[in-house]
């Protein structure tokens with residue numbers, strides 16, 4: 001037998017599949033050690049064959065199999081083939097996606113604990129030990145009473161010497177036991193609700209159907225309950241399920257809800273796990289012990305078999321498209337797995353992406369709606385406040401009078417408020433008023449953000465920290481101007497106005513460390529009245545019944561981001577943030593501050609008019625020729641040497657111009673330029689940007705002209721990127 005092996009050489013730009021002589025136990029999907037250029041390299045068996053096209057005399061034998069049960073199950077291996085075709089990836093990169101490194105590289109080990117039990121009855125044991133060994137006597141007495149105890153605990157209590165002596169004499173047994181490390185999940189009993197008519201209808205439409213559904217339900221309409229019922233149905237048929245959420249570590253609440261509904265069946269996979277936890281969770285899934293996987297984007301690769309449902313919650317969220325290499329789109333992967341398993345794929349959102357909603361309109365997806373909140377609760381009233389009027393009225397503070405009065409009212413009623421500002425830190429930049437000097441990162445072409453609590457300037461692109469300026473390094477003036485307000489300053493200002501109210505802050509700075517989000521959310525949920533100030537991480541999925549007021553300080557940041565998705569993104573953000581208010585018995589109220597009160601994004605958002613927004617937006621996309629009516633493709637070229645970056649850009653651009661000749665008007669736009677952020681982490685960044693009518697052939701042609709190797713230059717292709725910086 002010959003084995004076709006993908007050899008894991010990360011420095012290599014081409015896919016390397018080699019034929020080896022298989023060992024007797026070699027199976028498809030196995031990790032093996034393969035001799036390669038005088039070394040033994042990690043490889044993956046992607047197929048077996050009776051014959052080979054190479055000279056059999058020159059074919060080497062696999063050195064060893066690294067496992068007895070192949071880590072790559074047939075479906076997952078098929079998925080890798082699909083990924084490599086669909087996203088123009090190397091096979092070895094695909095395997096890196098589907099197998100976490102702790103599994104692929106055996107970098108995590110099983111944790112073994114030892115348990116002790118008595119081997120004899122107590123009396124016999126005492127006789128054998130004799131009267132003088134006091135510690136040993138105490139240990140067996142203790143063990144007789146307890147039945148069993150952990151080795152570590154017994155050693156702590158009675159000393160290593162005594163315990164080991166007892167084990168050696170065969171008086172007590174030392175049994176090894178694998179200990180599973182598991183992410184901590186709050187254990188709260190969550191009652192199972194009786195579905196409303198609309199929820200039941202949604203479940204009945206979706207379950208057992210080999211189709212993709214777009215579940216559009218307003219915030220608080222009970223989508224999660226629908227997901228859980230569909231998953232329960234799958235489990236009842238002995239099937240499994242995957243549920244994806246944008247950032248599961250942000251929503252500990254979702255974990256407890258699932259854990260309570262499906263005890264011992266849920267595995268969670270997200271970036272916040274320790275290596276050991278990830279290894280054990282993956283193993284529970286691989287061996288079929290966990291049948292529901294809850295996780296972020298990469299959980300779509302979970303090695304479950306016999307899937308009965310896949311759910312992507314908040315399907316519009318940009319985190320479902322990975323921004324780094326190997327780049328993939330979660331929806332496509334989910335689609336592949338759903339069709340492979342002939343099960344439903346559910347895309348849920350209050351504000352579906354324009355792309356997905358168009359597919360629903362075109363009949364590619366089946367649309368299911370939940371138009372009302374549970375228990376007939378009203379959607380919170382969204383009031384738009386024109387900040388220009390505030391300025392004209394002499395209010396220079398970041399808070400409008402309306403916002404303060406509503407916040408005051410909320411606190412007086414002993415309720416909770418959420419204040420949203422999508423900027424962390426104290427001030428977005430610092431400039432010298434005298435000479436215009438602006439503090440910038442040495443390694444990136446961006447302004448530094450002032451963080452007052454550690455009196456530092458930080459680069460939000462590379463994390464580098466600098467001392468805060470005491471005076472301008474150019475003209476020595478101390479007249480420093482602070483840029484736009486961030487979360488830290490909002491908290492400071494609110495503390496002045498509400499000195500006795502607990503205020504929590506949730507952003508990337510306060511949530512470092514394990515369970516950082518959980519701690520803040522837990523404290524917030526247990527404190528009334530209180531205020532939670534945060535970035536977009538407070539927008540998603542949280543369900544706190546006492547939140548009655550939401551203040552949106554500055555949504556314009558996202559509106560004027562100047563890419564074609566900024567309208568869509570702002571609409572989604574406003575709707576999601578507003579949706580945190582008034583979810584239980586008390587009605588909610590939202591104040592939205594803006595300098596563009598008449599913008600249609602805000603008008604439609606304030607009226608909860610998704611359809612109105614969609615019609616307007618899709619029209620705009622069509623007339624201007626933007627996605628989904630076209631594709632945007634970017635080839636990003638970066639290098640520490642600006643000359644090299646430019647040279648490579650020119651080289652690829654010349655070939656791109658040939659494509660423009662070939663495809664003519666189908667290519668609407670083609671340009672080479674420096675990237676909006678010209679330098680990140682010491683690398684200069686140039687790009688070739690193109691827009692063309694959707695056509696696989698053109699996409700593939702652009703990928704192939706970018707598929708070149710240049711020393712010290714990295715080239716990255718993105719199709720319809722979420723972020724063009």
Ligand code: ADP
Pocket residue numbers: 193194195196199217218219220221222223224225226374543583
């Ligand atoms: P969504 O995911 O659409 O924002 P959730 O599923 O979080 O909504 O539901 C909002 C709230 O309503 C939750 O507190 C949930 O427990 C509750 N809920 C959902 N379905 C029902 C139901 N059928 N009966 C009573 N309460 C429900």
Ligand code: ZN
Pocket residue numbers: 432433434435436437472473474475476477
């Ligand atoms: Zn100056």
Ligand code: ZN
Pocket residue numbers: 441442443444459460461462463464681
């Ligand atoms: Zn930097």
